[in-house]
Amino acid sequence: MxxxxxxxxxxxxxxxxxxxxxxxxxxxxxxxxxxxxxxxxxxxxxxxxxxxxxxxxxxxxxxxxxxxxxxxxxxxxxxxxxxxxxxxxxxxxxxxxxxxxxxxxxxxxxxxxxxAAEPDDPQDAVVANQYKTKHSLFQQTARFWAQTFAGAPGPLNPDFQKKIDKFLEVAPRADRHTAIQQLSNFDWNIDKAIEDVYKSD
Amino acid sequence: MPETDDKSEDTATFECNICLDTAKNAVISMCGHLFCWPCLYQWLETRPQGQVCPVCKAGISRDKVIPLYGRGGSKTDPREKLPPRPQGHRTEPEADYAGPGGGHRYVFGDNPHFLSFGIGAFPFGFFASSFNLAGGAGNPMEHQHRDAAGPADHQMQDQLVSKLFLWLACIFLLWLLMA
CATH class of the missing domain: 3.10.110.10 (Ubiquitin Conjugating Enzyme)
Structure with missing residues (x-):
């Protein structure tokens, strides 16, 4: 067939x-x-x-x-x-x-x-939670990802970039993708993001 | 695999909604969507529960599709292992001879009033209905259907049934007289 x-x-x-x-x-x-x-x-x-x-x-x-x-x-x-x-x-x-x-x-x-996202039927619970509770941060994060990975135009969020650089200083073994993923997962709270990386090590 | 690239809009209208090729052994759903019967059959087999039209998701089932009989098709039809297409259902046209035609329906009824009426009117009803069938001119659908379902068979059956009724009516009448 x-x-x-x-x-x-x-x-x-x-x-x-x-x-x-x-x-x-x-x-x-x-x-x-x-x-x-x-x-x-x-x-x-x-x-x-x-x-x-x-x-x-x-x-x-x-x-x-x-x-x-x-x-x-x-x-x-x-x-x-x-x-x-x-x-x-x-x-x-x-x-x-x-x-x-x-x-x-x-x-x-x-x-x-x-x-039109459906946050009540999520695939990624972390993203869905951010979408529902911190919508403006969700939008900034989604934009940052689109610019970084999908070539969307416009200047990158300087605050996010600073946090990524700092993350990579503290966790030199991580790459940039991991840094973005970790920081996004923790609503760009750098302390929590780094803590989590060391926890999983 | 035949490449039928430069199709006109006309033939595209008759493409199966599943294989996107010109529909073979075509059937049409109650919602009006066209499919090859083998394609639709496989879709229905894929989902034994909650069968929906692949196009508009209206309810659909094996019994709720109508086969399309075009001219000249379906003779070389290799129906393979698939069950044949469901049969067409023919709806009788509304009768325009109201009274006597309905006569034979009441022949065996319980109501004696209808009984006598039915028997009295029966021969007329029989002639009226057989005339209508044989005349046929105002009824082109009848001819098309016969083409598909075996010629003349239908008509012969009708006549047989009419004769049977006539005989039964006669026997019944005799019995009434004897009693």
Whole structure:
């Protein structure tokens, strides 16, 4: 039955290429039809604006009767996306999938998810908690991540940068990604972030 | 795998919503969405519970789809291991001969008033209905359906049933006279 999957992907691929939508893009990975890379741009008026986010799409043999397996490979600060692994919590990629949905719809839905988070159905509890209790800090953090990892424009938050530098001085074995992750997890409280690193060592 | 790239808008209207190819063994849901029967069958098999239309998520089931019979299709149809498409359901047109046509329905009723009416009107009702079937000119749907379900079979069956009723009515009448 992989035949129907391959045929569908070929058609869908053409559909996305032809549709000429600027905000989404689809690429084949090394001529393997069942493994693709998708790109979406961050929606306007969100912390993700101007960023370019990559998703890895794996097509199961039973596609389109089962949903594609999609995860972000660009690091992202969002309640419904794991900040560590990029795993996405989105109903249409699980039980709400329908066989008539296409990769184009999946990409557009991911874009919509960036505009409208569902903090009550979180994938990343830490991010969801920050989203609900310290929303302005959440927005600054999400923006900082989009600028750092997805190439979103604009000057980086100087306060955050200072904290990252300080973190790296105290914990020289950590890299910059770890520093950002740790500080974000602890609402940019540098003492708690460093304490946690040493605790886990 | 045939590459049908430069399709016109016209054929795209008849693409299966699941395989995105021109629908084969087409069925249509009550919500109006078109699928190949093998595609839809597999979708329904994937989700035995909570079956929904793959397009609009309206309720859907094996019994709630209508097969589409185009001209000339479905003869070389390799239905493989899949169960055949569900049958079409034919709704009778509303009868425009109100009284006597309904006669034979009351023949065996309990109510003696209807009984006598039914028997009296029966022959007329029989002729009216058989004339209507044979005339057929105002009823193109009937012809289409026969094409799909085996020609003339339907008509013969109808006639047989009518004759059977006539005989039963006669026997009943005799019995009434004897009693």
């Amino acid at each position: 992989a035949n129907i999957a391959m045929q569908r992907i070929r058609r869908e691929f053409k559909e996305v290429v032809r549709s000429d939508e600027q905000s989404i893009k689809l690429e084949l990975q090394e001529d393997n039809v069942l493994s693709l890379t998708g790109y979406i741009t961050g929606p306007e008026k969100t912390p993700y604006e101007g960023g370019r986010f990559h998703v890895q799409i794996t097509i199961p043999e039973t596609y389109p009767f089962n949903p594609p397996i999609v995860k972000f490979t660009t690091k992202l600060w969002h309640p419904n996306i794991s900040s560590q692994t990029g795993v996405i919590c989105l109903d249409i990629l699980k039980d709400q999938w329908a066989a008539a949905m296409t990769l184009r719809i999946v990409l557009l839905s991911l874009q919509a998810l960036l505009s």
